[in-house]
Amino acid sequence: MLETRNLTKTFGKFIAVDNLNIHVQKGDIYGFLGPNGAGKTTTIGMLSGLIRPTSGTAIVNGLELSDFNSIKKNIGVYPQESNFYPNRSAKNHMLLFGSLKGLNKVQALSESVRLLQLVGLHDSEDVKVGNFSHGMKKRLGIAQALIGNPELLILDEITNGIDPLWAKQVRDLITELNKDGITIIISSHNLFEIQQICNRVGIIHQGQLVAEDDIDLIENNIETESIITVGIHNLSLKMVERLKQMKYVRKVEQIDGNKLLVYANSRHDIRSDIIHGLVSVGADIFELNEKSRSLEDIFIHLTT
Amino acid sequence: MDLHETSIVCKDLLINELRNTRVLVTIAMFIILSLLSIYTSSIIQLLTSKSEISGNIGFVTSYLTLLLLGPVFVIAISHDNVSREIESGTIRLIIPKIKRSSFIVGKFIGLNILFSLIVGIVFMIIFLYAAIDTQTYLLLYPVASWFLLTLYFGCFIGLCLIISSLADNSSTALILSFTALIIIMVFSTGFKYEFLKYFSPVWYGFIGFDSIFNPNADQIQIVKSIGGMLFFITASLGSLIFVMDRRDF
Numbered sequence: 160m161l162e163t164r165n166l167t168k169t170f171g172k173f174i175a176v177d178n179l180n181i182h183v184q185k186g187d188i189y190g191f192l193g194p195n196g197a198g199k200t201t202t203i204g205m206l207s208g209l210i211r212p213t214s215g216t217a218i219v220n221g222l223e224l225s226d227f228n229s230i231k232k233n234i235g236v237y238p239q240e241s242n243f244y245p246n247r248s249a250k251n252h253m254l255l256f257g258s259l260k261g262l263n264k265v266q267a268l269s270e271s272v273r274l275l276q277l278v279g280l281h282d283s284e285d286v287k288v289g290n291f292s293h294g295m296k297k298r299l300g301i302a303q304a305l306i307g308n309p310e311l312l313i314l315d316e317i318t319n320g321i322d323p324l325w326a327k328q329v330r331d332l333i334t335e336l337n338k339d340g341i342t343i344i345i346s347s348h349n350l351f352e353i354q355q356i357c358n359r360v361g362i363i364h365q366g367q368l369v370a371e372d373d374i375d376l377i378e379n380n381i382e383t384e385s386i387i388t389v390g391i392h393n394l395s396l397k398m399v400e401r402l403k404q405m406k407y408v409r410k411v412e413q414i415d416g417n418k419l420l421v422y423a424n425s426r427h428d429i430r431s432d433i434i435h436g437l438v439s440v441g442a443d444i445f446e447l448n449e450k451s452r453s454l455e456d457i458f459i460h461l462t463t
Numbered sequence: 464m465d466l467h468e469t470s471i472v473c474k475d476l477l478i479n480e481l482r483n484t485r486v487l488v489t490i491a492m493f494i495i496l497s498l499l500s501i502y503t504s505s506i507i508q509l510l511t512s513k514s515e516i517s518g519n520i521g522f523v524t525s526y527l528t529l530l531l532l533g534p535v536f537v538i539a540i541s542h543d544n545v546s547r548e549i550e551s552g553t554i555r556l557i558i559p560k561i562k563r564s565s566f567i568v569g570k571f572i573g574l575n576i577l578f579s580l581i582v583g584i585v586f587m588i589i590f591l592y593a594a595i596d597t598q599t600y601l602l603l604y605p606v607a608s609w610f611l612l613t614l615y616f617g618c619f620i621g622l623c624l625i626i627s628s629l630a631d632n633s634s635t636a637l638i639l640s641f642t643a644l645i646i647i648m649v650f651s652t653g654f655k656y657e658f659l660k661y662f663s664p665v666w667y668g669f670i671g672f673d674s675i676f677n678p679n680a681d682q683i684q685i686v687k688s689i690g691g692m693l694f695f696i697t698a699s700l701g702s703l704i705f706v707m708d709r710r711d712f
Contacts, residue, residue, distance in 0.1 A: 243556070
């Protein structure tokens with residue numbers, strides 16, 4: 160559906176996006192993750208026709224990014240830092256954007272009704288957008304991006320700055336749209352959000368793609384540090400030394416008198432090795448917990 | 464450029480500019496100022512008692528008023544047409560939907576239509592005033608003046624839009640537009656180097672004025688005037704498309 164090929168953007172000497180190669184398949188909800196300033200918005204800007212790439216390209220439905228005028232028919236975009244005309248109504252915006260997308264007046268009007276209904280703004284269609292809340296503007300942003308039934312929807316930081324209730328509604332809406340067959344790219348630094356709705360994820364750091372995979376596979380394929388809490392009634396130095404000698408164990412820390420934190424390579428489940436090793440030196444274990452790894456752990460691991 | 468997209472941008476600009484209080488006040492001031500010149504001309508006529516200039520003196524003074532003060536009004540209305548959209552972020556919702564050239568050409572045509580209408584209204588009123596006052600129907604003066612001044616304002620609209628496209632905010636666009644106007648006015652005098660006047664639409668406006676109202680003027684001047692201003696408009700439109708095509712939003 161979409162792939163970038165060595166997509167690069169520089170601003171003077173600063174490299175905002177560096178040879179980026181992402182792959183989005185049809186039907187994906189692709190989470191584009193990265194800390195602030197990682198190059199997410201610049202990438203989205205290039206895919207939306209707002210920013211000219213310095214080099215490289217992107218292929219959308221077999222069409223090169225340089226042919227954006229053909230690409231734009233099949234994509235809907237809601238860029239970050241975009242805004243509506245405050246003195247115009249939601250309906251007026253929808254009619255304008257519908258006309259710009261090539262719809263005639265009747266089609267634009269019916270699309271306006273359908274999409275404002277979809278995002279729950281049909282009751283506010285005649286209200287000036289200047290009077291809209293942040294959440295309502297975001298929903299109008301999605302509605303305008305959906306004009307013309309795009310196959311690919313690009314949403315940049317869509318839930319940024321809106322309250323949790325609206326954010327959930329927006330996430331639910333995105334999931335519904337995906338069920339209707341729309342491929343969605345959503346950029347965010349909100350890990351919870353990405354974990355909730357995306358099936359694939361790409362992590363960008365300092366302009367470079369540091370990981371890309373299915374969201375469940377990425378957790379297994381990326382080596383991070385797992386932390387195992389071990390509680391031992393008769394904790395001794397001998398037991399600590401035994402743990403330190405074990406394969407894949409990086410560090411052992413003592414906490415709360417009779418508890419240890421064992422830092423190990425996450426790719427290997429060493430819990431049974433720990434039990435066997437400790438029992439062999441006479442340990443009376445009362446607790447053994449491994450903190451489950453989240454996307455957040457992977458994200459922090461890759462971007463720090 | 465896509466004609467459908469261009470026409471929508473143009474129509475949208477006209478509708479919204481005509482709803483904008485600031486624009487309406489500017490237009491009203493523009494028309495009032497131009498019409499005041501009729502009274503000025505009437506006073507001149509009374510003082511000089513030169514009946515032979517009766518009839519066309521209204522057009523002469525209005526043309527000169529518009530020639531000298533018109534660019535200020537063009538700047539007042541046009542300077543932030545793109546920069547305002549960049550500053551507010553509205554352009555980020557439009558550019559992904561249409562060709563950049565359609566957007567900027569739509570703005571350019573819309574503003575030209577707006578000023579063409581304003582100049583048309585001014586000369587229509589003067590024409591009616593002269594017709595009632597002198598019982599003479601001098602169609603050549605209002606039509607020629609309207610045509611030349613429409614081209615003349617087109618040059619400044621192009622320039623304003625280039626500056627507006629390059630500037631990231633409206634105040635920068637305003638300052639740069641007025642700076643450009645001062646430079647153009649200085650150039651029109653041929654300041655130090657005679658050739659500089661060829662780079663000023665004001666000079667082309669003046670030779671157009673001369674060829675319309677001075678019966679002894681060389682008629683090649685009108686060709687120079689129209690050709691020079693058309694060249695300016697074409698060059699500024701080309702530059703506009705170039706600037707829009709290369710900048711990031």
